[in-house]
Amino acid sequence: MKIAVIYWSGTGNTEAMANAVLEGAKDAGADAQLFTCSDFNLATADSFDGFALGCPAMGAEELEDSEFLPFYNDLKSSLAGKKVALFGSYGWGGGEWMKLWEADCFTGAPVKACESVISEEAPSDDVLAQCKELGAAVSK
Numbered sequence: 846m847k848i849a850v851i852y853w854s855g856t857g858n859t860e861a862m863a864n865a866v867l868e869g870a871k872d873a874g875a876d877a878q879l880f881t882c883s884d885f886n887l888a889t890a891d892s893f894d895g896f897a898l899g900c901p902a903m904g905a906e907e908l909e910d911s912e913f914l915p916f917y918n919d920l921k922s923s924l925a926g927k928k929v930a931l932f933g934s935y936g937w938g939g940g941e942w943m944k945l946w947e948a949d950c951f952t953g954a955p956v957k958a959c960e961s962v963i964s965e966e967a968p969s970d971d972v973l974a975q976c977k978e979l980g981a982a983v984s985k
């Protein structure tokens with residue numbers, strides 16, 4: 846399985862989660878690669894079997910809108926039939942942004958690999974373990 850772990854992170858919390866997702870995917874035997882959303886070449890999207898996408902809550906319970914949201918909107922058409930899992934960090938909103946993101950993502954054609962993983966600010970060891978499991982789930 847060829848897996849892309851693609852994230853945006855302003856202060857490193859979602860980045861730490863992405864690193865754990867990558868580790869979990871590699872441990873599960875996937876050919877997994879880590880990208881920031883601005884580094885990912887959309888022309889290569891069809892070559893991946895699964896995607897783990899990470900973005901923190903920004904704006905008012907929104908995806909980061911200067912880099913991640915435009916990237917995600919462009920990627921969406923390539924997610925049909927692919928395994929997808931979502932993760933990210935939040936501050937004070939209780940995870941509302943993730944519910945909105947899931948509704949947007951999984952009412953389309955992607956195959957939900959597992960439950961999303963969210964972290965209040967910096968990920969704890971427990972959350973990092975959940976991130977590794979997410980990486981493994983998207984790799985199956």
Ligand SMILES: Cc1cc2nc3c(=O)[nH]c(=O)nc-3n(C[C@H](O)[C@H](O)[C@H](O)COP(=O)(O)O)c2cc1C
Nearest residue numbers: 854855856857858859901904906934935936937938
């Ligand atoms: C401009 C801005 C907007 C934010 N909006 C929200 C929000 O709507 N809901 C929330 O729970 N946290 C919000 N946060 C908190 C971040 O989601 C939180 O600090 C998160 O850990 C940042 O992740 P990162 O380190 O990957 O950038 C916001 C933070 C910033 C800087």
